[in-house]
Amino acid sequence: MFGKFKAGDYYPVNIGDLFASDKYQVVRKDHDYVTLKIFTRNYTETSRDEFRTYEVLSKANPSHPGHRHVRTALDMFSIDRPEGEHQCIVQRPMWDSWKDLLLRNPSGRFSDALLKGGLQHLLLALDYMHSECKLVHTDIKADNILHAIADQGILNTFVKEELETPSPRKCADGSPVYMGDVKRNHDAQPNVYRSPEVMIQAPWSYPADIWNVGAMIWDVFQGGHLFYGQDPTGKGYTTRAHLAEVIGLLGPPPLDLLERGIRSKEFFSEAGQWIAEVPIPQGNSLDNAEHFLAGRNKAMFLNFVKGMLAWRPEDRKTAAELLKDPWLTTWEISD
Secondary structure, rough: HHOOOOOOOOOEEEEEEEOOOOOOOOOOOOOOOOOEEOOOOOOOOOHHHHHHHHHHHHHHOOOOHHHOHHHHOOEEEEEEEEEEEEEEEEOOOOEEHHHHHHHHHHOOOOOOHHHHHHHHOOOHHHHHHHHOOEEEOOOHHHOEEEEEOHHHHHHHHHHHHHHHOOOOOOOOOOOOOOOOOOOOOOOOOHHHOOOOOHHHHOOOOHHHHHHHHHHHHHHHHOOOOOOEEOOOOOOOHHHHHHHHHHHOOOOOOOHHHOOOOOOHHEEEEOOEOOOOOOOOOOOOOOOHOOOOOHHHHHHHHHHHHHOOOOOOOHHHHOOHOEEEEEEEEHHOOOO
């Protein structure tokens, strides 16, 4: 992060600074609280994409039930300086992330009820992004899912401490969000959550997010990744190791999917046989990968997950369909 720092590109934010004709002040005490993100002076294409994304989110359908679960921009403005212009985004402050909840939980995992409640909100947000905004998120992970602050009063103590002893200012990177109606085949997503079509560089869109959610569930519900992708040679994460794990869990991929991928020939023969020099794990299954449920509850959960973890993008359920799944909508499941 700091290797990218260049003096003069960042705006020097100080406690008490005023912005947008005195409309916003850094940690002001007697008004509603907001957060202010200030882009670097020569902000990158990724930052421009983020700016455009918030414009799309701001103009989408506010009556959609997922709208309230997506963080939007309250305001956008620019700061003019002699060295150049800084674009700014104003947003509601947020509370802990899913990752924070995991770290505070002695069990290191979500309960059934917490997972279901969280997934309902997450899938509503994704349905809003996919159906109304036509956006693919591509970076869904526990530390990116934040909780809203129900009681703004809890910020008073934080503001008081910031005014008295300011904490260091923070630099943040914005992960790209893509228009979903345009099929792409470049690399995307966090390594362990990459969908099959992303790994083989086949065209991808909204279903890549659905796979991402299915894989991420293991982090918060099972206490570890579903896929690790660690190459046996010690190279760290590799696509071939990740694909081998997926094959070990789901079986071989459909040939018609492989035919779409630019990189398929690196890992598969024309007949769809695995040719990469990484062994396919044996004895794995989704059933074996789930450790905390039993009976009908487990069967319903695995059926829910299978709606997300399918080789073909078109075989995965949409966020709207997943919201109607019996496991997600049934709070108490008995055998």
